[in-house]
Amino acid sequence: MAKKQKIQRPTAQTPKGFRDYFGAEVDQRTDMLRIIAGVYHRYGFEALETAAVETVDALGKFLPDVDRPNEGVFAWQEEDENDDGDWLALRYDLTAPLARVFAQHRNDLPLPYRRFAMGPVWRNEKPGPGRFRQFYQCDADTVGSSSVAADAEICAMLADTLEAVGIERGDYVVRINNRKVLNGVLEVMGLSDNDQRANVLRTIDKFDKVGESGVRELLGKGRLDASGAYINGVGLSGEQIEPVVAFLTSKMKDTTGTLKNLRAAIGESTIGAAGVDELETMANLLAAGGYDARRIVIDPSVVRGLGYYTGPVFEAELTFEIKDEKGRLRSFGSVAGGGRYDDLVKRFTGQEVSATGVSIGVDRLLAALHMKGRLTLDTSGPVVVTVMDRERMADYQEIVSELRQAGIRSEVYLGNPKSFGNQLKYADQRNSPIAIIQGGDELSSGTLQIKDLILGAKIAETATLEQWKDRPSQFEIPRADLVVRIKALLEEQAK
């Protein structure tokens, strides 16, 4: 059993499905989370930060929207002398920990308990292009309020949040629906078979894509899709199909019209009527808060994870157009969603506690802002003080200290200073706006050379000799004017 020993170096690689975030990517997300937390806080929500790790027992070991109830989490067993330590797992969302926290601390928490949480969650799923196994969620939930005022408030907060992070009014819409209305429609159709109900809901979810005629086909015999494949239909009769179509096409320009159509679509259904009443109440509350239908609108085609939700559901969609992979224009789509759910802590306590909440997809929202060119965060590098004489590091240190005390991002070059070219290459790689140079001549004359790297880059790209003469990319300043002149140059560059 001799084993060959060999120096084997580990591979420097993130695990599959994980990634690193550098510089401005991190700053921009941090900044967005801070803004969102600010809005949530203003609405009276309190921060909650749970650990990444929960017991599998408490998590429930199941993911919403995943068919395999035992999969999807990263889990391991605690070491233990008897080999039966607790199973622990990384949280897969922020709602399961909220349920655990509320059940654990319910005697000490105010009721309603309004909390927000932001942070990474982990999914043990097959990674794919652009699909990662760790990503950020940003949630706000109101626990223990059965009033739809809580749902309306979350929709209003969602609209405020989108505007706060830089999505302009008109570029988004919060669409709301109600699970009870959908149930009412299913009741009118006379559908009691759960599989068939689920199939109808799935078809409703496709309305945006396939339109009214597509929905009719899919609910009936089936449909030949664009790729030529035949999709089997749900097999409903024309009579059964009518209420669904009436429901889906009930959206009007004004809320009053939509509500009227919905009432017609749910017919005699009691649960349906309750749903329409709730939608009406929400619409009234939102109107009182100044949120009109251009910002928050009743939209019967909103479905969202229906196994989970029991009342109002909502989602925020960005309506501006982007080009998809194939170059076709389409609207950016959903960046947040949520709704009311009733089983938050039932697993723990046996009691039904109603809650409503929203989850914002921070990464998608960042991507949207990038596409709109609305990320204004400063991504420029530091002012770099070059090292002409390594014996005079203290002088360079003094320069950089003065700049930092004036709030200017700056650093002394700390690599090997032998090659000045390498120092400028470094400044370029760091996206530095300015390099500062002080050799022996400048020292004796009490001056500094200032290199405007942004202008320098422009000149290198486009400018003619005349422009160069007009505004030199390198010039001399008195040492005493350091802070004033660098500040002025940075301001000029920012114009």
Added chain:
Amino acid sequence: MAKKQKIQRPTAQTPKGFRDYFGAEVDQRTDMLRIIAGVYHRYGFEALETAAVETVDALGKFLPDVDRPNEGVFAWQEEDENDDGDWLALRYDLTAPLARVFAQHRNDLPLPYRRFAMGPVWRNEKPGPGRFRQFYQCDADTVGSSSVAADAEICAMLADTLEAVGIERGDYVVRINNRKVLNGVLEVMGLSDNDQRANVLRTIDKFDKVGESGVRELLGKGRLDASGAYINGVGLSGEQIEPVVAFLTSKMKDTTGTLKNLRAAIGESTIGAAGVDELETMANLLAAGGYDARRIVIDPSVVRGLGYYTGPVFEAELTFEIKDEKGRLRSFGSVAGGGRYDDLVKRFTGQEVSATGVSIGVDRLLAALHMKGRLTLDTSGPVVVTVMDRERMADYQEIVSELRQAGIRSEVYLGNPKSFGNQLKYADQRNSPIAIIQGGDELSSGTLQIKDLILGAKIAETATLEQWKDRPSQFEIPRADLVVRIKALLEEQAK
């Protein structure tokens, strides 16, 4: 094999060694991290955020300062058809991921690479009171610079950071030492046995506690400690002990004096002389940046994880006194530390890359600020608009919308409004400064009742009837004056 089935409810409990953070605890930490990131950024460091999960292979599966090299991390194996998936683990610090990132991306990163990182790390250790298995670290490192200017800069940044988060000048000191000086002292002593060297270093680390005579005893035959137990000594001769004592007592009020003593202590040692030179260079650079010995001082008693560090080492100590568990006064102690290490990526690439860095203990720093009463973050709850008539939620919604648009944290009570007492109890639990009441009378007269809950609490505690008359804790305002009056009252309360 019949199994009895029974409804077993999961326990709502964090796993052992993990905890939840609520409200202001979260806000205060977020705020501190933002301030620290601001200072790091100003110094030219770039943010880096790696995933919580790394391969065990890349992490190296070892913790500094832990004797059991295979323990201390939370690890699990990836599912895989052949049952030999990668082993993954939660990061135990932020340096191991930095090493992996630098090795993985070294061709794309600027050199020196200056990065900061902040976030939770996980240790699979036995939890104890106040010892958690998930906690925050906040690191800055300069990779690929062999210049001690990089070390000096990190010390300066550490001082700036402490002041930025609210530790006043005079309440902290950054103490620096150099591993090479210690090696020089060991050389002078003629110690080559590694165990004996380690024992001497451990003894040096106790100098602050046991003083000069204690160190003499511990290096020699042994010492009877305060509890009456006899601690065996290292067994050195008096001649061998002298250089250690000379070294430890070399600290003078001025840096020049300390350096002179250190040169005497390291005698003819070349490595020792190099260490003293480095300390001198750092002191000069820091003086040039305006950091005198009251803020950053050479202190030979600083040891810090010596197996790891190869050059300068430093730590930040808060010098103000607190009472320990037994009521005795002692200085608060260390909140940050770091130093230079040379083996950052050698495991991956075979190349030696020198790096220097610091890690701030965010939670300890927060605790210190709490003790000093310097956490000024607003921890007050929202203004609560009570619900007198549940049919008029839209009116209450309108009130709260106006307040929020004016930037005032506020909410409508969303619990069951039947009991007004419960609503006020809720406001109390939320630490609300103000409750707003509008019943039928107020509605018809176009007014609001304002309840000053902070004054109310004071009156309940202490005030006499005369004071009550002077400034009522409840009063009426015109509805139209809502924002102006609430703003004014909040300002008055903040005085």
